[in-house]
Amino acid sequence: MKNKISRLLAITAASLAVTFGAAYAAQGDMPMGGPGGPGGWHHGGFEKQLNQLHAQLKLSPDQEKQWQDALNTMKQNRDAARKSHEQMHDQFKAMQQQPILDLNALHDAHVKAQQQDEQLREQTAQAWLAFYNGLNDQQKTIVSTALKQHFAKMEQFREKMEQHWEHHHQDKGAASDAMPAQ
Secondary structure (H helix, E strand, O other), X not given: OHHHHHHHXXXXXXXXXXXXXHHHHOOOOOOXXXXXXXXXXXXXXXXXXXXXXXXXXXXXXXXXXXXXXXXXXXXHHHHHHHHHHHHHHHHHHHHHOOXXXXXXXXXXXXXXXXXXXXXXXXXXXXXXXXXXXXXXXXHHHHHHHHHHHHHHHHHHHHHHHHHHHXXXXXXXXXHHHHOOOO
């Protein structure tokens, strides 16, 4: 389990898009992690964190342009991903009306959507990495501190969910043990 978490954190650290892009994309129609999920992304929590980070960085005009470019790329890709998801959903609904499902067509549509989503995520990641690479060491330290705090919140959330899951299974086991044999 620790290896899986370490791998997740390494991937997250390697791509600011996970923190900046994916979390921002989670706003609105595409919630991540449920209400009050990791990092407080819901109800404007992530956007507030992003704005606070922006203020702390004290960007130069060139850095501000890179920030805005990354932010715009992220927003455009979020909107494109939503539109793609809606189209795929409509296509699946239409396919389900057929008496015999065309599993090949369903699979092809799913693969195409995944490829498009991956392309959008990569564009967003590259935009944020270009911004990050333009920061000085002091600014990178501020971003690193924010990411580490975010990772800690994610870990706390994961542990909380794991405890909830274990408790849920213990309760089910105790209930089934209490039932009389027939």
